[in-house]
Amino acid sequence: MARRAKRNVAIVATGQTDHRSKRPDVNIVEMINEAVRRCLADAQMTIEEIDAVVIGNMEHFEGIFFTEMWSVDGTGSFLKHGMKVTTGGTTGTSLALAGYYHVASGLFDTVMTIGWEKQSEGETTAGLIFQADPLWERATMSGAIGSFAASATAYMHKYGITEEQAAKVAVKNRKNAFNNPHAHLRMELTVEQVLQSKMLAYPIKMLDMCPTSDGACAMIFASEDKAKKIYQNPAWVVAGVTRHDQPFGGDLEMVMNLRTLRSATEEAYQIAGIKEPLRDLDVAELYEPCTFAELSWYEAAGFCGPGEGGKLMDSGATHMDGELPVNPSGGVLSTNCIGATAMIRVAEAAIQVMGKGGKRQVPNVNRALATGFGGSWWSDVMILSRTP
Amino acid sequence: MTERVGIVGVYQTKYEPRKIFDSYPELVFEVSSKVLEENGLTIADMDQVVTNSQDFWDGRTISNRTVSEACGSVLRAESKVAMDGSFAVFYAAMRILSGCYDSCLLVSHCKMSEGSPHLINNAMFDPLYQRILGFDELSTCAMQAKRYLHKYGLTEEQCALVSIKNLHNGKKNPYAHRGREISLGQVMSSRMLANPIKELDAYPPTDGACAMILANEEKTKQWSSTPVWITGMASRLDSFYLGDRDLGEAASLELAAKKAYSMAGISNPRKEIDLVELSEFYSYQELLWLEAMGFCQRGEAGKMTEQGITALAGELPVNPSGGVLSGNPVTVAGAIRVAEAALQLMGRAGDHQVEGAKRALAQGHCGPCGQAQCVLILERGK
Numbered sequence: 168m169a170r171r172a173k174r175n176v177a178i179v180a181t182g183q184t185d186h187r188s189k190r191p192d193v194n195i196v197e198m199i200n201e202a203v204r205r206c207l208a209d210a211q212m213t214i215e216e217i218d219a220v221v222i223g224n225m226e227h228f229e230g231i232f233f234t235e236m237w238s239v240d241g242t243g244s245f246l247k248h249g250m251k252v253t254t255g256g257t258t259g260t261s262l263a264l265a266g267y268y269h270v271a272s273g274l275f276d277t278v279m280t281i282g283w284e285k286q287s288e289g290e291t292t293a294g295l296i297f298q299a300d301p302l303w304e305r306a307t308m309s310g311a312i313g314s315f316a317a318s319a320t321a322y323m324h325k326y327g328i329t330e331e332q333a334a335k336v337a338v339k340n341r342k343n344a345f346n347n348p349h350a351h352l353r354m355e356l357t358v359e360q361v362l363q364s365k366m367l368a369y370p371i372k373m374l375d376m377c378p379t380s381d382g383a384c385a386m387i388f389a390s391e392d393k394a395k396k397i398y399q400n401p402a403w404v405v406a407g408v409t410r411h412d413q414p415f416g417g418d419l420e421m422v423m424n425l426r427t428l429r430s431a432t433e434e435a436y437q438i439a440g441i442k443e444p445l446r447d448l449d450v451a452e453l454y455e456p457c458t459f460a461e462l463s464w465y466e467a468a469g470f471c472g473p474g475e476g477g478k479l480m481d482s483g484a485t486h487m488d489g490e491l492p493v494n495p496s497g498g499v500l501s502t503n504c505i506g507a508t509a510m511i512r513v514a515e516a517a518i519q520v521m522g523k524g525g526k527r528q529v530p531n532v533n534r535a536l537a538t539g540f541g542g543s544w545w546s547d548v549m550i551l552s553r554t555p
Numbered sequence: 556m557t558e559r560v561g562i563v564g565v566y567q568t569k570y571e572p573r574k575i576f577d578s579y580p581e582l583v584f585e586v587s588s589k590v591l592e593e594n595g596l597t598i599a600d601m602d603q604v605v606t607n608s609q610d611f612w613d614g615r616t617i618s619n620r621t622v623s624e625a626c627g628s629v630l631r632a633e634s635k636v637a638m639d640g641s642f643a644v645f646y647a648a649m650r651i652l653s654g655c656y657d658s659c660l661l662v663s664h665c666k667m668s669e670g671s672p673h674l675i676n677n678a679m680f681d682p683l684y685q686r687i688l689g690f691d692e693l694s695t696c697a698m699q700a701k702r703y704l705h706k707y708g709l710t711e712e713q714c715a716l717v718s719i720k721n722l723h724n725g726k727k728n729p730y731a732h733r734g735r736e737i738s739l740g741q742v743m744s745s746r747m748l749a750n751p752i753k754e755l756d757a758y759p760p761t762d763g764a765c766a767m768i769l770a771n772e773e774k775t776k777q778w779s780s781t782p783v784w785i786t787g788m789a790s791r792l793d794s795f796y797l798g799d800r801d802l803g804e805a806a807s808l809e810l811a812a813k814k815a816y817s818m819a820g821i822s823n824p825r826k827e828i829d830l831v832e833l834s835e836f837y838s839y840q841e842l843l844w845l846e847a848m849g850f851c852q853r854g855e856a857g858k859m860t861e862q863g864i865t866a867l868a869g870e871l872p873v874n875p876s877g878g879v880l881s882g883n884p885v886t887v888a889g890a891i892r893v894a895e896a897a898l899q900l901m902g903r904a905g906d907h908q909v910e911g912a913k914r915a916l917a918q919g920h921c922g923p924c925g926q927a928q929c930v931l932i933l934e935r936g937k
Binding site: 173230232244255261265296301408409411413542 | 611617632637655676683793922
């Protein structure tokens with residue numbers, strides 16, 4: 168059971184690259200540096216004012232051991248406290264949580280967290296297959312798509328969810344992405360186009376799945392004293408919860424009915440005093456690797472009852488003008504630079520709370536939810552608020 | 556530090572060259588369950604788990620995903636530090652200081668026997684300009700050794716004395732991978748690996764795991780009658796490219812040690828610290844690290860070793876456990892240093908106990924030539 172930290176911690180700035188499928192114009196360190204400079208510019212700070220840097224990515228994707236070492240020139244962690252935390256898909260939220268713990272410990276006042284991935288310089292599916300047990304699982308492991316396909320089928324069968332309902336998620340999120348200058352995929356789609364896109368593994372079609380992106384995201388966490396001097400309306404971290412799990416090949420039920428997300432959100436809501444998430448939250452940035460996952464995880468996050476994810480989508484409640492806009496940024500379906508992906512959820516939630524969302528800003532955001540998904544069906548949850 | 560984090564208990568596997576009968580989840584399970592059992596606790600008493608491993612060494616993407624059941628993190632909070640184990644201890648302590656958690660099970664593992672040290676360590680260098688040169692940990696550390704010995708006029712014989720001392724100490728440590736009496740002649744005539752590093756100047760590749768229970772002040776006092784407190788901890792990163800550094804110095808270690816001393820209220824480390832557990836992957840590193848941490852003047856660490864000051868019975872015992880030269884499951888190295896320092900302060904170090912030890916320093920590093928350095932100060936508690 169986690170508790171609220173002893174000291175108030177706020178997110179005061181964010182910086183993202185303009186995410187693309189390939190960034191041949193920069194190497195990894197330069198790409199990281201782009202996000203770092205944008206983050207410092209957002210905070211109107213210099214790197215000298217940063218006490219510590221926490222970084223992470225998926226090492227096997229680019230084949231770089233100790234990336235926190237090589238990237239020193241880009242991250243600005245030279246002669247500072249630096250740390251690497253990696254947890255697969257949840258790396259970005261693990262880093263954001265690490266930023267929170269660093270400041271809350273009282274040891275640091277200003278901490279920069281950096282998540283990144285340059286998927287064009289590696290082979291994602293090969294990297295992902297390496298997570299499977301070499302003796303028992305690797306021969307049948309097919310990266311992310313296969314396992315989502317199997318669990319999406321189980322989800323459709325159990326609750327009567329339709330491919331059309333899932334397709335609506337792709338239409339909504341890729342449309343939202345038009346408002347986000349950093350998003351990789353911005354597409355005006357119809358449900359029909361999603362349904363007719365190339366079948367990858369039933370029921371997941373090309374447009375149901377997230378892309379692979381090159382990009383980086385940086386954030387600055389600050390102590391209460393510093394936070395208000397840096398930005399007058401920072402996003403305060405009011406809850407941070409992690410849940411891990413270890414499912415094996417056949418544990419499909421765990422996947423779609425994501426028990427780690429259910430457990431983590433329940434605890435986070437309790438810490439933050441949220442009773443009815445659909446009503447009490449103003450915006451959510453949900454880590455949705457595929458369309459079916461967003462529907463199912465509405466349920467796990469308590470936005471609706473079990474099996475009602477499709478109906479919630481149909482109702483329009485999660486659209487930009489709905490009761491709880493989900494993924495105004497365009498979500499993971501629009502941008503997926505894996506080590507950064509979960510951190511972008513937190514950064515985008517913070518942008519909404521700070522009122523810096525520009526065209527993607529949801530009006531009057533007091534409380535925002537950000538989730539991270541990855542590892543073996545792990546979940547991280549953070550709740551940000553306009554008041555500490 | 557205004558608040559203290561306590562070390563309640565530690566548990567180590569026997570360190571061995573090839574643990575062919577145990578997979579790494581089994582090593583993790585062994586140390587996780589034993590450390591809890593020894594301290595009369597269960598996993599339900601732990602608020603969170605911090606794991607420490609490397610995807611590269613495990614040959615697995617998301618290396619911690621395979622140890623969730625083994626370390627008891629199913630449907631619980633866990634995070635992984637992908638650096639040396641000393642940084643994982645730092646992170647676990649920090650998460651407790653945040654007030655979000657009261658306690659933490661920390662577990663670090665590595666099976667070097669299942670990977671290729673050259674290939675893995677080559678992957679930490681710049682992929683475009685440096686890997687092709689064949690750089691690895693050994694070849695770059697040899698350059699560091701050359702620069703350091705040359706700059707301060709130390710000798711290879713002085714480095715050899717470190718190996719003689721540490722392997723002698725290793726004989727007294729039941730967990731050590733190796734320990735034996737060796738002579739100066741044996742070290743000097745051992746096979747040359749990369750000039751000036753010879754086989755007996757280098758660590759042996761090792762398999763093993765180490766677990767630790769950390770807790771806030773209240774829980775530590777409740778759970779332990781021999782608590783050990785972390786009273787200072789700091790880390791620093793140096794520049795990456797070796798040409799950007801003077802390899803005869805260890806700037807990041809110097810800064811980390813100074814910060815840790817100020818947190819612990821130490822002004823004269825040589826007098827105020829009773830023992831040191833440091834990560835000497837190669838014998839020269841013990842000397843360079845001791846100087847950087849201010850235990851003697853620059854270039855004096857060789858003499859200090861000759862005079863027996865760093866011996867088990869000396870004025871400042873360094874690596875009473877036998878250090879990294881007596882066994883090195885590489886990612887785990889720094890966690891072992893903390894665990895061994897804690898055992899000393901608990902009075903549970905057995906044959907290699909330093910009598911009356913009240914305050915210890917543990918050091919860990921990772922990256923090319925000790926780029927990232929971490930220093931922890933531990934104190935015997937009340």
